[in-house]
Amino acid sequence: MSKEDHKMRQFIIYRHVEKIYTELKELGYHDNDPLEVTDLTKLDQWHYCGTDAVDAVIKLLDIREGARVLDVGAGIGGPSRYLAHKTKCHVTAAELLPDNHRVGQDLTSRCGMTGSVKHVCGDILTTELGKQEFDHVISFQVILYVPEKPRLFRQLYASLKPGGTLCFEEFYRLRDVESDEEKAALKYFLLSDIALPTQQDYRKLLEEAGFQVTVHDISDSYSEYTYKRWSKFEEPEERSKHVRLYGEDLVDGWRQLYVTAKKLCNDFGLMGAGRFVARKV
Ligand SMILES: C[S@@+](CC[C@H](N)C(=O)[O-])C[C@H]1O[C@@H](n2cnc3c(N)ncnc32)[C@H](O)[C@@H]1O
Known part of the structure; x- marks a missing residue:
């Protein structure tokens, strides 16, 4: 495993890929029980604001029945399944880590959706994406981890049909980093020294790849989300419930992540986010 894979895995360990099976058991499901997409949506969306964020993307890109969509960094397939269920489109769910991919395949199969969601x-x-394969490309909180963003955007551009659209939701830097504390928090959040682009940086990279770009700033909703998540997790009953299910180590790891995200988005006001909508012209 490369060093970068290792770092990503550390992060995902805090996600705890098997967590969803524990949660399903808590809800009374047995292993291999069939599932409905709607049973999963509170558990399988690994980005902020759950299916509301996917609904926003469906609306922004006008994703319709029969469309071919690529989901970049699909996690355990939550956004892909919800999208296919909601719009009757066909989704390719592309994910880096084999553990996430495996769980995603299992959940998709238990939802009876292997005909509409393909995992790679x-x-x-x-990954071989093909040329002019997709009507749309979507991605939620993944692009920040990809080191070669110019190459990524060129490849996504090539994979889209003429007139095709890309929408990704991503964190960005709102201003320069001003202290060691801010620098350390950012490094922890990003898993490395990789620079966090500003909104302008992303816009420029997309335009250089050939896209026509619009950006919707959603920094306020991220700020509210990170604050609420942190304050709920600080409640003693929440902690004891999570410790009972997952143990101290995982709970401390999640807490550290939630504290850091809250610091970056609220206390420091250093990190915001946007939905980037880009059209292949
Ligand atoms: C924060 S999670 C979001 C997962 C999913 N988009 C969702 O919202 O449920 C980020 C995901 O991106 C994946 N990822 C990171 N770098 C990637 C890459 N270079 N190629 C494919 N997937 C990647 C990670 O493994 C992880 O599953």
């Missing part, structure tokens, strides 16, 4: 495993930079 690998680094998006080296």
Whole structure:
């Protein structure tokens, strides 16, 4: 495993890929029980604001029945399944980590959705995407981890049909980093020294790849989300419930992540986010 894979895995360990099975058991499901997409949506969306964020993307891109959509960094397939269920489109769910890919495949199969959601495993930079394959490309909180963003955007551009659209939701830097504390928090959040682009940086990279770009700033909703998530997690009953299910180590790891996200988005006001909508012209 490369050093970068290792770092990503550390992060995902805090996600705890098997967590969803524990949660399903808590809800009374047995292993291999069939599932409905709607049973999963509170559990399988690994980005902020759950299916509301996916609904916003469906609306922004006007995703319709029969469309071919690529989901970059699909996690355990939550957004892909919800999108296919809601719009009757066909989704390719591309995910880097084999564990996430495996759980995603299992959940999709238990939802009876293997005909509409296809899972592929690998680094998006080296995955064979094909030329002019997709009507739309979507992605939620993934692009920040991809080191070669110019190459990524060129590849996504090539994979889209003429007039095709891309929408990704991503964190960005609102201003320069001003202290060691801010620098350390950002490094922890990003898993590395990789620079967090500003909105302007992203816009420029997309335009250089050939896209026509619009940006919707959603920094306020991220700020509210990170604050509410942190304050709920600080409640003693929440902690004891999570410790009972997952143990101290995982709970401390999640807490650290939630505290850091709250600091970056609220206390420091250093990190915001946007929905980037880009059209292939
Ligand atoms: C914050 S999670 C979001 C998952 C999913 N988009 C969702 O919203 O439920 C980020 C995901 O991106 C994946 N990822 C990171 N770098 C990637 C790459 N180069 N290629 C494909 N997937 C990647 C990670 O493994 C992880 O599952």
